[in-house]
Structures are given as structure tokens and as C-alpha cells.
Amino acid sequence: MRLGVIADDFTGATDIAGFLVANGLRTVQLNGVPPDDLPVEADAVVISLKSRSCPVERAVAESLASLEWLRGRGCPQFFFKYCSTFDSTPRGNIGPVTDALLDALGEDFTVVCPALPVNGRTIYNGYLFVNGVPLHESGMRHHPVTPMTDSNLLRLMDAQSRGRSGNVPHGVIDRGAAALHSALAEMRASGFRYAVLDALDDAHLAVIGQAVSDMRLVTGGSGLADGMARGWGGGQRGVADAAAEGRPSGGRAVILSGSCSGMTNAQVAAYRAAAPALPVSVERCLLDAGYTAELAGWAAAQPRDGLAPLIYATMPPEGVKAVQDRFGAAEASAAVERVFGALARRLMEEGFERFIVAGGETSGVVTQSLGIGGFHIGPQIAPGVPWVRAVGRPLSLALKSGNFGGERFFFEAQAAA
Numbered sequence: 001m002r003l004g005v006i007a008d009d010f011t012g013a014t015d016i017a018g019f020l021v022a023n024g025l026r027t028v029q030l031n032g033v034p035p036d037d038l039p040v041e042a043d044a045v046v047i048s049l050k051s052r053s054c055p056v057e058r059a060v061a062e063s064l065a066s067l068e069w070l071r072g073r074g075c076p077q078f079f080f081k082y083c084s085t086f087d088s089t090p091r092g093n094i095g096p097v098t099d100a101l102l103d104a105l106g107e108d109f110t111v112v113c114p115a116l117p118v119n120g121r122t123i124y125n126g127y128l129f130v131n132g133v134p135l136h137e138s139g140m141r142h143h144p145v146t147p148m149t150d151s152n153l154l155r156l157m158d159a160q161s162r163g164r165s166g167n168v169p170h171g172v173i174d175r176g177a178a179a180l181h182s183a184l185a186e187m188r189a190s191g192f193r194y195a196v197l198d199a200l201d202d203a204h205l206a207v208i209g210q211a212v213s214d215m216r217l218v219t220g221g222s223g224l225a226d227g228m229a230r231g232w233g234g235g236q237r238g239v240a241d242a243a244a245e246g247r248p249s250g251g252r253a254v255i256l257s258g259s260c261s262g263m264t265n266a267q268v269a270a271y272r273a274a275a276p277a278l279p280v281s282v283e284r285c286l287l288d289a290g291y292t293a294e295l296a297g298w299a300a301a302q303p304r305d306g307l308a309p310l311i312y313a314t315m316p317p318e319g320v321k322a323v324q325d326r327f328g329a330a331e332a333s334a335a336v337e338r339v340f341g342a343l344a345r346r347l348m349e350e351g352f353e354r355f356i357v358a359g360g361e362t363s364g365v366v367t368q369s370l371g372i373g374g375f376h377i378g379p380q381i382a383p384g385v386p387w388v389r390a391v392g393r394p395l396s397l398a399l400k401s402g403n404f405g406g407e408r409f410f411f412e413a414q415a416a417a
């Protein structure tokens with residue numbers, strides 16, 4: 001095993017696994033802390049947790065258990081994967097999990113780099129941008145669970161962690177891996193615990209990947225893992241094998257969308273104009289015990305030879321605010337998740353075998369509800385979004401982070417199957 005990844009949600013796990021496979025690394029994704037007796041042979045193992053917005057004690061415990069499982073199999077290097085929009089308020093879990101992993105490994109320094117330029121996520125002078133807009137001015141400021149009201153990664157990290165952050169500007173990275181390696185050594189000697197690295201393009205990520213090749217723990221988004229893996233060169237046979245094993249089944253498809261991101265709103269609007277689509281009622285999720293059966297019946301009744309039916313809780317920011325004001329943010333979110341989980345199980349019983357899911361929380365609920373313990377990684381639909389196939393079962397999923405993919409993603413996912 002070359003690399004062990006601990007991802008804080010399911011879409012983030014498939015995101016990074018897809019990039020590793022695309023670089024020729026035989027990659028297995030496991031959902032939840034694996035059992036001790038699970039046999040795995042791979043160049044990289046990605047463990048997907050649902051720890052982004054859970055209580056910090058649980059996030060730390062599950063992350064440490066995943067680390068111990070990976071260490072027990074001789075893994076030499078570890079990657080803590082979180083979202084390319086950071087998705088962590090001042091009371092978030094990224095800092096505490098990073099500190100716990102550093103302590104467990106006996107390390108005192110790491111990097112912070114959620115950049116993913118191919119999807120418009122860049123870091124400049126320690127500030128995170130989304131398609132050229134500061135994070136706090138993007139659609140992420142309206143996120144229902146982790147509203148991002150600050151774009152400065154140093155402030156965000158320092159507010160939730162035990163150490164101090166410094167920034168390595170892009171000018172240092174422009175000078176190459178040796179210059180960056182020296183800058184990191186100087187920061188560590190000066191007492192910094194986290195180095196927030198600028199990254200404006202894929203060339204910067206390739207340099208960073210080389211410079212952190214000897215670091216036991218790195219943290220960031222899938223772009224950094226892509227930069228690291230480019231230098232390793234897994235070979236084309238690994239790419240072909242992974243894509244073949246993860247290619248989706250030909251069964252019936254359904255789309256379940258729980259994300260309220262700006263891009264998912266655009267994707268839902270484009271899709272519902274051409275395909276059967278049904279919005280979810282939050283009130284009925286909370287109060288109607290028969291609502292799940294009704295949603296499943298509607299999906300099953302749609303034509304089999306057309307576009308897949310879409311069931312969505314996606315709504316614009318003003319709709320999210322109205323729901324939260326009426327029902328409470330936590331209560332509304334939990335009720336919708338419960339319905340999506342129960343709905344996925346019912347649809348599987350109805351013969352649906354392909355699930356296209358939008359939103360990290362929704363993806364985690366659907367995957368857990370279907371009882372899927374691991375995936376083979378298949379072909380990419382969009383950067384960071386591969387098709388995956390359940391190990392030993394005829395179920396295929398496309399798990400999409402809210403802001404990933406273009407407006408026609410739902411169409412493209414079906415065309416790629």
C-alpha cells in the first residue's frame with residue numbers, strides 16, 4: 001500500500017479515489033472504519049467516513065480508528081481528505097481531526113491545501129476562491145450545514161485547532177519543489193503547525209506533490225492527491241483494471257438530490273425541464289409516515305425507457321432559509337436524510353440498480369442505507385466524480401459533491417453508464 005486516505009464524507013472519498021485511479025493506482029474505497037479481518041490488496045485505500053459535521057468526538061474517534069487500520073497494514077503515508085471548499089466553520093472538525101492524526105503519528109507539522117483548480121477552487125495568499133470569487137462571497141455562504149463566511153484558511157484553521165498556521169505564497173511554489181521543501185522546513189522550525197499552501201493551477205499542485213512526498217501526513221483536497229500521484233506513476237494497466245471493475249451496471253437508474261448548492265440548483269433546473277422530476281416536501285418528511293412509499297411508487301411508475309426520474313430536496317437559498325426558519329435547520333436536514341435513506345432501500349427492492357446522488361450528506365445516507373461496504377472505482381463522469389460499483393453486488397452509484405459537475409451532469413452520468 002502506497003497511500004492511505006481518510007475522507008470526511010462519501011463524495012469526497014469517491015472524488016479522491018477517482019483521481020488516484022486516473023493516475024494508475026489500484027484503489028479500493030471502503031465505507032466506514034473497516035473490520036480488522038478485511039483483506040485488501042491495493043496501491044491506495046480510501047476510507048470514507050461521515051465525519052464532516054458530526055460531533056467532534058465521533059469525528060476524531062473514527063478518524064483515529066481508520067488510521068490504526070491503515071497502519072496495521074503497513075501503510076507509510078496518510079492523507080486527510082476534506083472538501084475543496086473547506087466546509088468547516090470555526091467549530092468544525094478539520095482542525096481537531098488534523099491535530100489528533102498528527103499526535104497519533106508523533107508528528108508536529110503538516111500542510112493544508114484544499115485547492116482543486118480543475119473545478120475552480122484556488123488558493124491565493126491563503127484565501128480560498130471558488131471560480132475566481134472569494135469563498136465567503138460564493139454560494140457556499142448559504143450552505144445549510146456549514147455556511148462559509150470567511151475565505152481565509154489561516155483564520156479558519158487557527159479557530160478550530162491547537163496550533164498556528166502560516167502561508168506559503170505562490171511565488172515560492174513557482175520556484176519549484178526544492179524551494180517549497182525548504183520553506184516548509186523553515187515554517188516548521190519557526191513553530192508553525194500548519195502550512196496553508198497557495199495553488200493557482202495544476203502545475204502548482206504537481207510541485208506541491210513532489211515537495212510533500214516525504215511527509216507522513218498531508219491534508220487537503222483531491223487536487224493535492226492528484227499532484228502527489230502524478231509523480232508516482234502507477235501504470236496504465238491499473239487505470240484500465242479499475243475502470244473496468246467499477247463500470248456501472250445496466251440496471252434501472254434514479255437520481256436523488258439533496259444538495260442545495262448553486263451548481264446543483266442549476267443541474268436540477270436543467271434536468272427537470274426534460275425529465276420526470278418530483279420535489280420533496282420537508283413538512284411531509286417530518287410528519288407523514290407513508291411519504292417514503294409514495295415517493296418510491298412515483299419513481300417506479302415512470303417510463304423505463306426514458307431519462308431516469310429525479311427526486312430532489314434541492315432549493316435556492318431563500319427556500320432553505322424559509323424551511324430552516326419554520327422547522328429548524330437540524331430537524332429539517334435530519335428528516336430529509338431519513339427519507340432519502342429509506343427511499344433508496346425501497347427503490348433497490350423495486351429493482352433500481354443505478355443511483356445518481358447529489359450532495360455529500362445525501363450520498364453518505366444513501367450508501368449506508370444500501371448497506372454498501374466498499375466500491376470499485378469506475379470511469380469519471382466529471383472531474384472528481386467517478387461511477388463506482390459496489391463490491392460483490394449489482395449496485396452502481398455516482399456520488400456527486402454539491403458544486404461538482406456542469407449543468408448537464410445528470411444527463412452526462414446516464415450517458416457514461
